[in-house]
Amino acid sequence: MKQKQIIALVSATALAATALAGCGKTSEENTQTTSEENTQTTAVGEAEGTAKEDLPFSKYAETVTVHLGGSMNPNAKILDGMSYEDNAYTRFLKDDLNIEVVYDWIASSSDYDEKMNLCIGSGTIPEMMNVNATQYRALLKYDMIQPLDQYFEDYASDKLKGFVESGGEELKKCITNDKGEMMAIPAPSMMVGEMNEMWIRQDWLDNLGLEVPRTWDEMAAVAEAFVTQDPDGNGEDDTIGILGPGNSNHINDIGDNQFGLDPLFCSFQSYPQYWLQDEDGTVKYGSIQPETRVALEKIQKLYTDKLIDPEMLVRNNCQEAVLSGKVGIFFGPWWSGYTVGEATLAGEADWRAYFTPLSEDGKYYTYMPDPTSKYVVVSKSCKNPEAAFKIISYLVANEQQWTDDGITSSEMSCADFYPLWNGYDNADEIEVSTDTLEKYLAGEITMDDVDFSQHKLLKSDMEAVTELKKEPYDDFSLDKWNLDSDLAKTNLPRLVSLLVGGAPYVNDKYIPVYNAYSGQTETMQAKWANLKKMEEETFAKIIMGKADISEFDTFVENWKNQGGDQILKEINDELSK
Numbered sequence: 001m002k003q004k005q006i007i008a009l010v011s012a013t014a015l016a017a018t019a020l021a022g023c024g025k026t027s028e029e030n031t032q033t034t035s036e037e038n039t040q041t042t043a044v045g046e047a048e049g050t051a052k053e054d055l056p057f058s059k060y061a062e063t064v065t066v067h068l069g070g071s072m073n074p075n076a077k078i079l080d081g082m083s084y085e086d087n088a089y090t091r092f093l094k095d096d097l098n099i100e101v102v103y104d105w106i107a108s109s110s111d112y113d114e115k116m117n118l119c120i121g122s123g124t125i126p127e128m129m130n131v132n133a134t135q136y137r138a139l140l141k142y143d144m145i146q147p148l149d150q151y152f153e154d155y156a157s158d159k160l161k162g163f164v165e166s167g168g169e170e171l172k173k174c175i176t177n178d179k180g181e182m183m184a185i186p187a188p189s190m191m192v193g194e195m196n197e198m199w200i201r202q203d204w205l206d207n208l209g210l211e212v213p214r215t216w217d218e219m220a221a222v223a224e225a226f227v228t229q230d231p232d233g234n235g236e237d238d239t240i241g242i243l244g245p246g247n248s249n250h251i252n253d254i255g256d257n258q259f260g261l262d263p264l265f266c267s268f269q270s271y272p273q274y275w276l277q278d279e280d281g282t283v284k285y286g287s288i289q290p291e292t293r294v295a296l297e298k299i300q301k302l303y304t305d306k307l308i309d310p311e312m313l314v315r316n317n318c319q320e321a322v323l324s325g326k327v328g329i330f331f332g333p334w335w336s337g338y339t340v341g342e343a344t345l346a347g348e349a350d351w352r353a354y355f356t357p358l359s360e361d362g363k364y365y366t367y368m369p370d371p372t373s374k375y376v377v378v379s380k381s382c383k384n385p386e387a388a389f390k391i392i393s394y395l396v397a398n399e400q401q402w403t404d405d406g407i408t409s410s411e412m413s414c415a416d417f418y419p420l421w422n423g424y425d426n427a428d429e430i431e432v433s434t435d436t437l438e439k440y441l442a443g444e445i446t447m448d449d450v451d452f453s454q455h456k457l458l459k460s461d462m463e464a465v466t467e468l469k470k471e472p473y474d475d476f477s478l479d480k481w482n483l484d485s486d487l488a489k490t491n492l493p494r495l496v497s498l499l500v501g502g503a504p505y506v507n508d509k510y511i512p513v514y515n516a517y518s519g520q521t522e523t524m525q526a527k528w529a530n531l532k533k534m535e536e537e538t539f540a541k542i543i544m545g546k547a548d549i550s551e552f553d554t555f556v557e558n559w560k561n562q563g564g565d566q567i568l569k570e571i572n573d574e575l576s577k
Contacts, residue, residue: 244312337497
């Protein structure tokens with residue numbers, strides 16, 4: 001799935017094409033687009049008299065056949081009489097839209113990326129396909145996919161348009177080429193969905209008469225009290241101040257990194273593993289900056305003082321440690337309300353979430369995930385590219401209803417069988433849902449004031465919060481939830497995630513930091529794995545006191561000499577074109 005592999009395969013088309021008979025259209029067919037295709041007219045037209053506003057869901061007058069590559073979950077269950085190629089969802093598309101789905105090939109979900117890479121390398125891509133970010137950039141580079149602007153305007157449903165537009169300028173940058181043309185249909189990331197915040201035991205703070213920490217020093221003082229002052233009152237020295245990452249987690253990572261220490265680094269405006277762009281456009285690597293050295297030294301002191309879990313990077317199950325009732329602080333995103341759900345339902349732990357620790361300037365800096373990592377693209381040879389918008393618009397219009405009707409079930413998952421499936425949602429869904437619930441509880445709005453058409457779960461959230469939340473509605477203590485309700489088992493973890501975990505996103509300010517580069521250069525293909533391993537091992541040794549902070553300087557020098565400088569040159573050369 002690496003870009004170098006793709007480039008190599010492009011130069012070895014004959015070999016790859018021989019190995020991939022039936023992969024899709026040939027590279028020659030892909031590049032020979034007719035003038036009719038270039039003017040974006042369709043090969044098969046709509047039924048006569050179809051109004052423009054009806055185009056997303058209109059039924060073709062004649063059958064339109066689209067060729068895809070399939071990603072099949074080998075563990076997926078399927079009903080008798082159906083198959084991956086012929087099932088309820090493909091039949092819906094044929095009956096309601098007159099779209100016939102044909103799979104040029106089907107690969108196991110674990111092999112899909114490799115298969116798609118081979119197709120890209122040999123120029124034999126399907127007409128429509130789900131691709132990742134690296135594959136998308138390769139398709140752009142080799143001019144294998146076509147612009148979709150006009151089709152988006154005419155054939156994307158209002159709901160799909162809303163999802164795409166919710167990602168704002170950052171998402172738009174991801175899906176447009178240097179001419180400003182829309183080149184892909186993205187599945188937007190929930191932009192705060194992977195942003196870590198501090199989760200802390202409010203009941204422990206109350207037991208010790210402590211205030212919520214906001215600065216680094218306040219957090220360290222609270223963590224020390226959690227370790228030394230018996231906050232759970234059992235008379236034993238068995239509590240953890242700050243839970244670090246386990247053996248399956250990471251100290252730092254791009255995007256989702258529950259239990260990671262990323263907020264501690266961000267407090268010093270250090271962003272390891274992120275490519276950062278200066279004002280002049282030059283890209284630098286966050287892990288080798290002076291701010292990272294400062295952060296490592298400060299985190300090392302927390303560990304040396306036993307304020308961070310002594311079993312960091314060794315512990316097998318961090319959630320188990322949280323649920324054992326021995327952890328006072330951990331870092332995780334809004335959905336950590338699910339992580340602590342069992343303890344909340346049992347009335348055993350009162351968890352709250354905050355933007356902590358703040359930087360010295362009083363601001364909360366945080367990394368952001370990529371605006372999208374999932375793209376649907378259309379080959380230049382495809383004669384009905386608008387069909388991709390119709391297929392996806394049909395999905396987002398019906399997916400929830402299929403679940404309600406039992407069509408999507410453990411035996412027939414939409415995610416496993418629907419053509420071109422991705423999870424579509426608003427980029428700001430968490431903020432909107434949290435804000436709406438807060439206003440609803442405060443009596444500022446009613447359910448009649450909310451347009452649920454763009455939100456999958458908001459209506460059920462509002463219905464559930466009425467039964468589960470006690471007055472006062474802005475107090476989220478354990479005794480202010482109706483824990484005895486049967487509805488609590490299914491809905492309370494989500495409501496805690498939104499109203500507790502989502503509250504900082506809505507009510508506090510933060511400074512977002514985006515990754516400036518998510519590709520893979522030629523040198524990265526050969527050397528990145530070793531560079532990343534060296535970084536992770538060095539950071540772990542420094543934090544855990546097995547190496548002096550001076551080891552960071554050695555790491556930076558080695559990183560540069562062992563390929564890092566060349567990678568930076570390649571990235572900056574690529575971005576300057």
